[in-house]
Amino acid sequence: MLSEKMIAIIKSTVPVLEVHGTAITKRFYQLLFASHPELLNVFNHANQRQGKQQAALANAVYAAALYIDKLETILPAVKQIAHKHRSLGITADxxxxxxxxxxxxxxEVLGDAATEEIxxxxxxxxxVIAGVFIQVEAEMYKEAEEQQGGWAGYRAFRVERKVRESSVISSFYLVPEDGGAIASFKPGQYVSVKMDIxxxxxxxxxxxxxxxxxGKPYYRISVxxxxxxxxxxxxxxxVYLHEQVKEGDMLLLSAPAGDFALDLEDSRPVVFISGGVGVTPMVSMLNTLVDLKSERTIAFIHAAHNDEVHALKQQVEDTVKQAQHAKAYWCYSNPVAPDAGDFHKEGYIDLPWLQEILPSKEAVYYFCGPAPFMAHINQLLLEWGVASEDIHYEFFGPKGSLEEEAEKAAG
Structure with a gap:
């Protein structure tokens, strides 16, 4: 436990971290990769180039300083990051x-302001913070390995089928090369795919x-x-997966991970909203409810540019037909043929349309897609008066902030 004095010192750095946090994390990654270039095999280089990883770490460090005396406050964020670490194979050492x-x-960044005391x-x-992560991740590693069909590290999977779902998205049906069982997962979770390109x-x-x-004999990813x-x-x-990986090839997968998952204990109406490739975890959730013969009322809403890039459309329509209380709605911002009648709204998802197609705001909401899309959906739901605890979303890539995305969109 930290002393009151140490806590006070850490909290005194909060305003500094708010200003210099990203500069600190940018320099951190430069130092890290210079001294340990082997870690370049773990981190997403695109996120590094775009500054997403630096911003995400800066936010995490800022939150840790702000709540250093109440670390339980940031435990949900710790678990989210820990899922990613376990999936990547980050180790205690x-x-x-x-x-x-x-x-x-x-x-280096703070210079003289970084006293020996600070x-x-x-x-x-x-x-202290690292100890929390290490403990949480140790439990996750144990669970991933010891569950039925589970494994440690990476396991070889064969591409049994490769299916073109749209002009930009393809699905890969993956079966274990060793012929053994595969671990179950919570609908909404992900796998890490390790590639030597x-x-x-x-x-x-x-x-x-x-x-x-x-519950299927395969894992499916749609990329x-x-x-x-x-x-x-x-x-x-x-690009490698689309252009070079073919049926019969091998990919290395970690066991499923992630804290974004459908609550199967909840019996309330559920609304799935997705944009672009954000449809993938939503389809997993929808298919799960239908497989379980759930009696929940389901609304599946997907936004895409047009029919050409709309992946898994027919599958969703076929699945919805199997459910008693499910409907699917399509919103196209740039339909190829506006009079084709294969979509329900032209333009963008807005509150009047949601209020028109949904019988009530009383539901639990899950959404995923590009960050600006999610910021927009989050804003609509809050404006409608949906309780924040009934709003669930997934970021692809480093954890971001919907509030920050809304600010960017505003100006």
Whole structure:
């Protein structure tokens, strides 16, 4: 436990971290990769280039400082990050390396303001926080390995089928090469896929949501091919999966992970809202409810540019027909044929339309998609008066803030 004095010192750094947090984490990653280049095999290079990882870590450090005397407050965030760490294979012996480089980054960025007293307090605080992560992750590693069909580390899976779902998304049906059982998962969770890509110096690991219900003899991931866009390069991993991986090839998978999951104990009406490739965890949730013959009222709402890029559309329509109280709605921002009648709304999801198609706001909501899309949906639901505890969403990539996305959109 930290002393009152140490807690006071850490809290005194909160305003500084609010201003310099991203500069500190940017320098941290520079130091980390210079001293331990092997860790380049773990981190997503695209997120590094775009500054997403640095921003996410800055937010985490800021929250840790703000709630250093009430670490239970940030336990949900700890568990979310711990799921990612377990999926990536982060180990306890890597935490001292992170701590050393983080303290060095604080010292370099803050200069004379980083007194020995402040650095000493942060060193002690980091030890406490790291201990929480290590304990939580140890339990997750044990559970992943010891559950029925579970395993440690990465396991070889064969691409049994590769199916083109739209002009930009393909599904991969993956079965274990060893022929053994596979672990169940919670609808909404993801797997990490580890790839050694020809021509790439480092291993690439990416998380992909499982896009079918648990209980099948396979895992299914549905991957969007990320083309070069607005100055950002094409996605190395997604292009590799689309252009080079074929049926019969092997991929290495970690056991399913993630804290974004459908609550199967809840019997209230449920609304799934997705944008683009964010449809993947929503389909897993929908398929699960239908497989379980749930009597819940289900609304499945998906937004896409048009029919050409709308993945899993027919599957969702067929699945909805099997349920007693389920409906699907499509919203296209740029329909190829506006008079084709294969969608329900042209433009963007708005509150009047939600109020028109949903019988009531009294439901539990799950949504996923690009960050600006999620910020928009979150704002609509709150404006409608939906309780925040009934709103659940998943970020693809480093944890972000919907409030920050809303601010960006505003201006």
């Amino acid at each position: 890597q935490y001292p390396i992170v701590g050393q480089n983080l303290l060095q980054a604080i010292k 650095l000493g307090a942060w060193a002690e605080a980091y030890g 020809p021509g790439e110096a480092n291993t690439h690991i990416r998380q992909y949501s499982l896009s079918d219900a648990p 969007k091919k990320e083309e070069a866009h607005h100055g950002d390069p094409a996605g190395v991993a997604s």
